[in-house]
Each structure stands twice: as C-alpha cells, then as structure tokens.
Amino acid sequence: MFRILPRARVFTRSFSKAAFHRSHHSATARLVTMGPQGTPITRQIDVWLGDPGSAYVMFYPKFSQAFQEERTSQGDGSTPQDPELLPLEFHHDTQHFAHKSSPYPRLEIPQDLVGRSDTQGNSPATLHLWGVTHAITLDGTSDCSWIPAQPPGVIPGAAAGIGRA
Template sequence: MLLRSTRPYIRTPRKPHFHRSFYSKPARFVAIDAQGSLTEREISVRVGDNHEAYVLVPTDIGNAMKAGCASQQGLSPSTDSESLIFHHDTQCFTCTSASYPRLLIPHDLPRQSNAKTSPATLYLFGATHTITLDGTLDADFAEKSRETWRELQPVLDNLKDM
C-alpha cells in the first residue's frame, strides 16, 4: 500500500470578492445635427445586472452627450461630468434642461423612488464613459474611480514619455 503524503496548509479567512458583470446591449443615440435635424445612431453599451445602476458608453457618445447638453445650456463643456435624467418609462437618458441628445437603452435601471425619473450623472474619464444613477453604490464607485483617475493621470502621462 502506498502512503500518500498530505501537504499542510493554512486556512485563511476568505475575503469577499466583488466583481461586476457586463452585458453588451444595443442602444440608440439620438441628437440634433448642425442643420437642426434629428440624427440617430445604433451603438453598443454595457450594462450590469438588474440591481446595478450604471451604463458604460463609448467615449465618443459620452463626449457628444456632454457637448450637446452644454450647447443647449449655453455653457462650454469644461468639466468631466454632466447631470442627466433617466426616464424609467422610456428607458432613456436626457440632459436636465433639454430632451436631446438622448440615449435610449433597452434596460431599466433600479428606481430610487416612485418617481418616473431618476437623476443621473455622466462621468467623462477612462476608456469608456460611465453613466450612473445618483445616490447609488454605483455612483459612489464612479466618484471614487474619478478621483483615482485624477490622481494617477499625471503619473500615467509621465510614463508615456519614458
């Protein structure tokens, strides 16, 4: 009979790990062009699980949303965030002061109240731009990510030149 040696091991308490699932979904971006006509573009966005309140959008769409909202308000797009509204009935994001540009997603985000709309924020940093519903854990995560991005951006820029 062969004896099998056993390896000693140390049990460590398992730390909970957090992960985010991303699901690609088709969406439509509707904006007003320079001639004042509506233009529509099919895009792909990423959403989380049903209880998560964020949408990842391509950077060109995030920049176009920011520019469109700023031009509607007569402001220059100088900040790295923009206030939006999510309409639960139509599943779309719009500017707080205008109905275009508009991002229509086939995914309902969790309601924060019994209202038909929820305040949201568009964050313009990183490889993709993030839209979160305000007051959620996802909004807190995006805020902390933005602060980290701001701190690391000068270091990353220095590394590019090396």
C-alpha cells in the same frame, strides 16, 4: 567555483483583499442627436448594462462627446471643480438619458434601471467622463459609488502624455 542558482520568489502581495466584481452584458442602445438641419439623427451603439437591479450603463468615450458639446452650448451649471462629471436625467418611462433642459442628445437603452425607492418618472444621473469607458450611473444608488472618483488635481491621461504638445 560557486554556481549561482535562481532563488524562488516569495510573493508578498496579500490575497486577502476583497475583489469587487460587477457582472454586465453587452447590448445595443440608440444615441439620438440633433442634426445640422434640426432633425434627429439616430445611431446604434454598443453599451454594457448591469444585470437587472443595477443602475449603470457603460460605453466608449467617443459617444459621450454629444453630451459634452450640449453642455458647452446650453451651460448646464456644472462647475470647474467637476469637469469629469456631467449631470443628466434618466426617464424611466421611455428608458433614456438626457440633459434636464434639453431632450437631445439622448441615450435610449433597452432596459429600465433601478433607481432609488421610487422608480417612476425621472431620476437624477451622472455621466462620468474618465477612463477607458465612460459610465452613466443613477445618483443615490450603490452603483454611483462604485465608479471610482478621480483624486483632486488628477487630469485623466496626463500620466500617459495625452493632450501634451
């Protein structure tokens, strides 16, 4: 009788590929929205910020809902080709993100972000609306290209059955 012995597995995956690592730390930010009576409502939320010199902030998707609701009521000019991207603006003097046309909602962060060569005034930013965490990056920086783009025609969560009846 032959006895079957387990064979040693040979790993075929190459370990020579470069691994990208971004260091970040947790912080508390303030999300300021407009209440039903027209008064500002402030909530403390957890965010993840890059080290000084970075140009991104990440947070849980439920907090980007305020920006999405404002987009539908204001009509910010985004096209159906990019429903997962929302244009914002970062104000370096007050360290907050907001729509270009409206001061609320706004996300106030505890540190300035490094924009392009001139970090005075305002910088264009993009809210990325996919993944386990949503992110805001400053446009034209290396961090903006670090956030992976969705392939055309891919609906986030569709493979997992999210949103199906």
